[in-house]
Amino acid sequence: MLTINVAVLLTVIVLLRLRRRTEPRTRFDETFGVVLVLVLGVLLAPTSFGQWVLDLVGQLAHGITRAGG
Known part of the structure; x- marks a missing residue:
């Protein structure tokens, strides 16, 4: 059950990061x-x-x- 919760949290973080502009600000950000x-x-x-x-x-x-083919 914990894995699904962490996966949902990471999904939300990834989706929020995708909403930002497409260019990473720094190498660390990328x-x-x-x-x-x-x-x-x-x-x-x-x-x-x-x-x-x-x-x-x-x-x-x-x-x-x-x-x-």
Whole structure:
């Protein structure tokens, strides 16, 4: 249960940071944003939502591969 709460908190932080202008102000700001998104991905990966996203991306990649070949 704690993982979901932390994931929700990180999602809110990422969404708030995305609402700002697109250019990072400093190198630290850019690095901090990347770390936040990576941690959010690690927290969401083992959940059912994370598995759903993985399956969806896998199906899209498979469809693109079949369409290209």
